[in-house]
Amino acid sequence: MLTFKEIDRNNFFDVIKLGVAEEQKKFVANNMYSLAQAKALPECVCLSIYHDDVLVGFTMYCIDHEDNEYWIYRLMIDTKYQSKGYGKAAMVKLVDRIKEDKEHQVIYISFEPENTWAKHLYEKLGFEADGRVLDGEIVYKLAY
Numbered sequence: 368m369l370t371f372k373e374i375d376r377n378n379f380f381d382v383i384k385l386g387v388a389e390e391q392k393k394f395v396a397n398n399m400y401s402l403a404q405a406k407a408l409p410e411c412v413c414l415s416i417y418h419d420d421v422l423v424g425f426t427m428y429c430i431d432h433e434d435n436e437y438w439i440y441r442l443m444i445d446t447k448y449q450s451k452g453y454g455k456a457a458m459v460k461l462v463d464r465i466k467e468d469k470e471h472q473v474i475y476i477s478f479e480p481e482n483t484w485a486k487h488l489y490e491k492l493g494f495e496a497d498g499r500v501l502d503g504e505i506v507y508k509l510a511y
């Protein structure tokens with residue numbers, strides 16, 4: 368079963384060891400960077416992704432400081448655990464969690480144009496282009 372856990376003294380060192388393939392590094396910041404960002408930007412919520420007792424990935428989302436909307440800022444599954452359905456399952460779970468907040472109606476996510484894997488995954492979950500390109504990344508949205 369897939370679960371989210373807080374990042375604390377029990378798993379911090381394991382979370383920062385998670386990584387993606389060399390050619391994927393341009394698609395996602397490393398987890399150390401994201402955790403540092405979340406320290407400075409306390410609206411960012413960091414979660415580690417477990418399959419049963421195995422740590423497989425990391426995600427970070429927030430209510431953006433500028434537009435006051437939900438953004439999924441990061442999603443990564445460690446190279447060793449990719450292509451096993453965990454990325455998709457984690458996205459479904461995260462979207463469900465965000466949807467519980469009835470004061471908001473939309474979730475945004477962005478990705479590099481060459482990241483066809485992420486594009487496919489987000490489209491599968493109902494995200495669609497919002498028309499914007501921010502810092503070279505294509506913005507997708509899911510209205511709920």
Ligand SMILES: CC(C)(COP(=O)(O)OP(=O)(O)OC[C@H]1O[C@@H](n2cnc3c(N)ncnc32)[C@H](O)[C@@H]1OP(=O)(O)O)[C@@H](O)C(=O)NCCC(=O)NCCS
Nearest residue numbers: 391394395442443444449450451452453454455478484485
């Ligand atoms: C993108 C990412 C999160 C997907 O997670 P994952 O667990 O590997 O993917 P899943 O196994 O859940 O598969 C999701 C979809 O991608 C497809 N997929 C699986 N392996 C793939 C591969 N090697 N290449 C392309 N698509 C692939 C799956 O078939 C599935 O689509 P389907 O539902 O139509 O079958 C993961 O590969 C990753 O961490 N990539 C590097 C970081 C990154 O790009 N993050 C997103 C930043 S916006």
